[in-house]
Amino acid sequence: MSDPQTSSIASLQYGPDPGYSPLRSSLASWLSTCYQPQNTYPPHGFPTLTTAEQICVTGGASQNLANILQGYTDPGYTRCVWAVSPCYFLAVPIFEDAGFSTKNGKLKDVREGEDGEGVDLGELERGIREVEEGGKWPEKPVYKTPGPHRKCYKHIIYLVATSANPSGITTSLRRRHDLVQLARKYDALIISDDVYDFLQWPVLSSPSEASTSLPLTTPLPRLSDIDISLGPSSHDLALSAHYNRTRSPASGKPNDSTPNGQHHNDMADDLQDMQPLFPDHTIQDLHFGHAVSNGSFSKLLSPGLRTGWTHSTPAFAHGLSQTGSTRSGGAPSQYCAALIHEILSSGELERHLTEVVRPALQRRHALMLSTVKSILGPLGITCIEDNRTGPHRTADSPPLFGGYFLWLRLPDTLPFTAKEVAERALEEEQLVVSPGENAEVSGEGEGGEARVRFPKCMRVCFSWEEEGDLVEGVERLGAVIRRMVEESKEGEG
Missing domain, CATH: 3.90.1150.10 (Aspartate Aminotransferase, domain 1)
Incomplete structure (x- = not known):
C-alpha cells in the first residue's frame, strides 16, 4: 500500500456500507473512460459518465447476485425471475436459494432470438403478460418490508449482455434499448452480469496474427446506462408521488392527514434522512431504476480477490449497500478493495x-x-x-x-x-x-x-x-x- 498511514489502516477496518470510497471514485473514473458516450442510436445518446454514488463495491458478481435478490425481491410479490437461455449454469442455484425455482413456477427461461441480437423480446413480453394475467398478485411485498431504501420489483430479468456465457452472443444496442423499455413498462429489474465487457478483441484468421498489445475495444452501453439516460420511469415517479403526498406542501413536514398517516410519515422521515447521501439530487429525483450492471474483478485480475462492483442509479446503489450482511460486517472485500484501488489508480490494471x-x-x-x-x-x-x-x-x-x-x-x-x-x-x-x-x-x-x-x-x-x-x-x-x-x-x- 502506497500510504500505510491512511489506506492500510482504513483497509483493515470495517468498511463503509457502499464500499471503500477511494475505489468507488477511481472505479467511476475508469469506467467513464471505458464506456465512451454512444450517440449512434436515435433519439437518445447514452452518456456514460459514471459517478461514485452510482457504484457499490461487492464481494464479486455471484455473491452480489444473491444480495440483489435479497434486497430487491420478495418471493410472495415478485412474480418471476426470467433467465435468458442458454444460461450461466451456476446462476440457477442462486435464484433457487432466493425462493425462485422451476418447481414453484417462479423461475422461467426465455430464449435468445434467432437474429443474433440477444433475448427474444416478443417471447419475454408474452410470458410476462401471461404471468400477470394468470394470477391475483398482492399489491405490496408479502414477506419483506424493504422500506424507503429499497423496493421489491415485480419481475427480474437475468442475462449476460456482452459475450454471453455460454452462447457468446452480445446483445445489440437496439435490443438493449428495447429490453430496458420493456423492464420499465412492467416494473422489472434487469440484472446483467457485465463481466466480459473489457475482454473483447478483433477475430483473427490465424493465431500467428495475435497482438502483443491490445487496447480496449469500446463496449456497448450498459443496460444501466440506457436506463439512467431515460430518467425516472412511471414506477419511479409513482414512488416519488407517494413520498410527496406524505409531506406538507408549505412546510415539507409530514402530512398528518395522509391515510395510514403514521406508516407513511415514518417512511417520509426516512426518505428525508437519505438526502445527505445524494447532495446532487432532490428527494423527488431519487429513483431506483430498472437495470443494474453486475461487474467483477475476477476476470480482470483474479477470482481469489472476490471483489466486484455494481453500476446503477444512486438510490439503487445505496439500497444494495443496506443489505443486512453488509451493514453487519461492513462492505465486503474491504482489504482487497484497497489493493485494487492502488492497482487501478496507478494505471497497472x-x-x-x-x-x-x-x-x-x-x-x-x-x-x-x-x-x-x-x-x-x-x-x-x-x-x-x-x-x-x-x-x-x-x-x-x-x-x-x-x-x-x-x-x-x-x-x-x-x-x-x-x-x-x-x-x-x-x-x-x-x-x-x-x-x-x-x-x-x-x-x-x-x-x-x-x-x-x-x-x-x-x-x-x-x-x-x-x-x-x-x-x-x-x-x-x-x-x-x-x-x-x-x-x-x-x-x-
Whole structure:
C-alpha cells in the first residue's frame, strides 16, 4: 500500500456500507473512460459518465447476485425471475436459494432470438403478460418490508449482455434499448452480469496474427446506462408521488392527514434522512431504476480477490449497500478493495489488460477456433465466430469476439446428443466438456425438463488450459465424435 498511514489502516477496518470510497471514485473514473458516450442510436445518446454514488463495491458478481435478490425481491410479490437461455449454469442455484425455482413456477427461461441480437423480446413480453394475467398478485411485498431504501420489483430479468456465457452472443444496442423499455413498462429489474465487457478483441484468421498489445475495444452501453439516460420511469415517479403526498406542501413536514398517516410519515422521515447521501439530487429525483450492471474483478485480475462492483442509479446503489450482511460486517472485500484501488489508480490494471489478458485471450481464441474449424468442421460442427452481430454493425466493422467460451453445435444429422459425446469424452479421453443441458433452466416442462433445450450444443473453454492442451483437447474431442459416427454407421448396417 502506497500510504500505510491512511489506506492500510482504513483497509483493515470495517468498511463503509457502499464500499471503500477511494475505489468507488477511481472505479467511476475508469469506467467513464471505458464506456465512451454512444450517440449512434436515435433519439437518445447514452452518456456514460459514471459517478461514485452510482457504484457499490461487492464481494464479486455471484455473491452480489444473491444480495440483489435479497434486497430487491420478495418471493410472495415478485412474480418471476426470467433467465435468458442458454444460461450461466451456476446462476440457477442462486435464484433457487432466493425462493425462485422451476418447481414453484417462479423461475422461467426465455430464449435468445434467432437474429443474433440477444433475448427474444416478443417471447419475454408474452410470458410476462401471461404471468400477470394468470394470477391475483398482492399489491405490496408479502414477506419483506424493504422500506424507503429499497423496493421489491415485480419481475427480474437475468442475462449476460456482452459475450454471453455460454452462447457468446452480445446483445445489440437496439435490443438493449428495447429490453430496458420493456423492464420499465412492467416494473422489472434487469440484472446483467457485465463481466466480459473489457475482454473483447478483433477475430483473427490465424493465431500467428495475435497482438502483443491490445487496447480496449469500446463496449456497448450498459443496460444501466440506457436506463439512467431515460430518467425516472412511471414506477419511479409513482414512488416519488407517494413520498410527496406524505409531506406538507408549505412546510415539507409530514402530512398528518395522509391515510395510514403514521406508516407513511415514518417512511417520509426516512426518505428525508437519505438526502445527505445524494447532495446532487432532490428527494423527488431519487429513483431506483430498472437495470443494474453486475461487474467483477475476477476476470480482470483474479477470482481469489472476490471483489466486484455494481453500476446503477444512486438510490439503487445505496439500497444494495443496506443489505443486512453488509451493514453487519461492513462492505465486503474491504482489504482487497484497497489493493485494487492502488492497482487501478496507478494505471497497472489497464496495462495488465492491454499487454497480458486481452492478447492472451485473443491468441487462445484464434488457436481453438482454427482447430475447431479444421478438426470438427468436417463433421458438421459449427460455432459462433463473431459475437457483435445486429444493426450496429456496418460492412466495415471488424468481427469481434469476447469472453472465455466457444458454444459448439452438432448437426442434427448426427444420431447422438452432446451429453452422450461428453460422457464418452470423459470415459475414453479423460476430457471434460460441458453439454448444453447444463445451460438449460431446468424444470419448466412436464416431467421437469427445460422448456428451452440444447441437446446438440456443448461449451468448451479456451481460457484455462495451456495453449498446447487446447489443440490436443479439440483433437481428442474430434476422435471421440468420429468413433461415435462410425459406430452409428455400423449399427445401421
